[in-house]
Amino acid sequence: MQGRIIRGMSPTEILDTLRESEGYYLCNNERDVSQSDFKNRLMPMTTVRVAPYREAAGFFSVEVSGGASVHVDLMRKQVNPFERLRITRKAMPRTLLQTVCRGSSLFGYRHYPENVIRLTVREFARYVDVWRVYDFLNHVPNLVPVMEEVQEASRLLMPSICFSTGPEHTDRYYVDKVKEILEVTGPDVIISIKNYAGLGTPKRITQLVESIGAAFPGLVLHYHGCNTDGNDIGRMSAAVLAGVKIVDVADHGYGAIYGQAPALTLIQALDDYGKKAVGVDIPSLIQSSDLLRQERKIYEPFESPFRGHDPTVAAYKLTGGAVGSVFEQADKGGFLERLPEILTEMARVQAELGNWWSVTPGSQIIWTTAVNNVLHGRYERPSLDLKNILLGRYGPLPFFKPDAWICEKVLEFQRYDSKKWPQILASEGGIQKSGDADLKMERRRLEGELDRPVSDEDLVLYLQFPFDAVSFFKFQARCGKAWLLPPEVWFRRGGFKDGECITFADEFGVPHHIEVISTRREGANVITTLMVDHSFQTFSVQVEDPHKAQAAG
């Protein structure tokens, strides 16, 4: 396909191709769709199943890593995030793989020591071709170590400006922010507009793109939006018509509620304006979605308790990646009926705290504050993270400080040294840079935990998520590579029927068959007899019998 960008091209070649192109390119943001619409539960095997069609569909890139997915891979899916990348690379050898990284917070929720940041990026850069990097306060120094390492690894750098709405969010502000970034990176990058909550009108996006384009001719722009309000096709179309070269999209058979808008809808809309999606093969795009429509049934339990678009997001401004999760939290916490009240409070908190960007980890801070305010009284139960943001631990607040009464409630909360908030702010405020981590000692500690030598990849995961990484490594040693199981088996509820046969291929393509022969309950044990590759095996698992527990209850 003419003009298609494929793996193996250097960042310069890619940028030249993009600059010269009359059309636009599509990034399939599988990762964000999974995070926004399926609580990040998408299993690698689904990616593998759809990979041949996506590879043929001709995307500029597929985002399969980053954001919350790294942590959720370890914690809820028992998948090694590096293995996910290796599998995807093998299944889609020509397509660029993309990640999104939270600057100094990497794939976690706090700032990491600089040597941890650099090591992490080096390890992930072995697999990831395109790096979207952002900071939730748009504080450029927080991006620097990641950006330097990405460029050092000769990967394509995509620094992001987080976008929101309100009187402070002027074109001038964003143009200056782009300038600040380019001063660090040089011109050979793609600047991404991270419209994480799908805010603003198509007209507003046109203005923004045109302003940046006018300030930096030849700069390649990317647009990342989300479709919470149902209008991202409008914004994406506006972005492309104003000069954006790459847009994030979803498969129409999968997601497209709080995540990205469907690729085919955008193609059809822009076709009328004479704008073509470069390198895209529409039949393959349709085949991807046909397959994913079937696959989607597996992930249905992880969809939001509320379905459909929510145009009120324009007020509460929560990132699409968090919408499903907070709805679930409200459901599980027993306050789902108070959700409208909380979302209204979110909008209020957002404005009070400085109208910065409600994207990870800021989105969690605003959500938690809003929930606590509704349930316990306004700023009566401030979280440690809220205190830290007022102290400027993550970076300076970009527009204004909260009112004094909020600073007092938050900063003086549970202080017993009678210090007042201005004193606290003066003496304790600002980014506290931690020194480098002792990587040798951390490696020894992990090796001690696992009783085996560990790789740099293992170490990197451990440094970000010590507890969950160790749990995962122990799980994998005991249970193997769970991603090999079909997702419908991994997420199975209600057990297996006698005679049910589970067939899958291992990572070398060798097929295996596990047939459930019988299930028998004996006291606290459930004894499952399986035929494993044509040999009988019996496993006894101790479990509280749910039926007996119910009967007793």
Added chain:
Amino acid sequence: MVDKRVFSKVLVANRGEIAVRIMRSAQELGLKVVAIYEETDKDAFHIMRADEAVCIGSGPRKDYLNIDKIILAAQQTGAQAIHPGYGFLAENPDFPEACTNAGLVFIGPPPEVIRNLGSKVIARKIAQATGVRVIPATEMLAPGAPGEEAALAFAAAHGFPIMIKAVSGGGGRGIRQVGDRDSLLTGLKRSRSEALMSFGDDNIYLEKCVNRPRHVEVQILADSYGNVVHLGTRNCSIQRRHQKLIEIAPAGLDPALTGEICDAAVRVARAAEYLSAGTVEFLVEHDGTYYFLEVNTRLQVEHTVTEVLTGIDIVREQLLIAMGEPISFSQAQVHERGFAIELRINAEDPKNDFLASPGLVEVYRSSAGHGVRLDGTIYQGYRITPYYDSLIVKLTVYGFTWREAVDRMARALNGFLIIGVKTTIPYFQQIVKEPDFIRMNLDTAYIDDHPQLMGYREQEREVEKLARLIAEINAHEKNPYTQ
């Protein structure tokens, strides 16, 4: 004139793989076979391979050692001959004597041969009489102070280290190495009491310790017509605590030395008036000096390497010799070609000092293919008891070259799937890729010199792990790892 002793039914006075092995040759000759078993061994594989089976007692072990019960079983079933296999009663001269007295054919040497060669001291004398060098040693040591004096005098003459050996010992048992005067004196007492407990005979003697020798043995066959032939050498140097782990044929000596040692073995067998199959063992120093060690008056565990290399069925020959037939080939017809390696896959945990690992064999899939011979005794669903030898299958491979044999062994080891019990397979998998083994640079210090062989990690098949995971998802009726 040799009497022909016709028999049509043989009782195999043994269990496990060797019982199965003997039954195969007997059945090939058209003989019926009778298995014996103890109640504690009632699920053993050898019982299923027999034409008839007799439970000889509640067990464990004691009934397989009970001569009267075994002879009664033979009489009850009409068996006219008894094959002892190895271990249990195979080297007890009372057993062939009792068989003869009961009118049964004993498939093995006569009792007086077993008795003479079973005594280390008499065996050494027989060897010396034929001009075969023996390791400098004492006579049987007298008990108490006179024995200690003789021991100290021997130490003064030959220096340390010294081996203390039980006169009735064998198979690597009843041997202690001592390095100084004090350990010699305490070792004498300990060896005596251990010999009494193990062999019912507390007689011991001393032997000069040969430094890092190779353990070489010669398979012989002797018939009632005065024919004695050898079937070449075996190298049994890889031993752990004097127990053979891996056996190789041929021993890898130069042809002249091989010829010399084989001739010496035949001379010893003739001098001992040997009959049936046996093994003459030697220690060979690195300069080629060799010493007579002992004669094993029975079929050896490792006879399979010789069979693979020569194509001769040693058990068949034993049966024919017992019938009064001559050996069915001449020395000139014995040809060796290539290399054979045999190792013992035991239900043991090498990581836990080779502790026996009894239990249910959940899955058993054996290896196969060109050049692979298996002499096994388990099946899927069999529960290995703690009462008997932990050998579950003997794996013998053939290769046209040494390297081919090593590669084939590595491949054959990978072909096993045994789940439920720990086995020695992972340990052997380390050995077959170890450079000294690949270079055939082997002596009796090999295991001690290569402690890193123990540093392996047990690998579980990925599919087994996933099967366990499926069982967990099934038991919980949801995936407990996604919450």
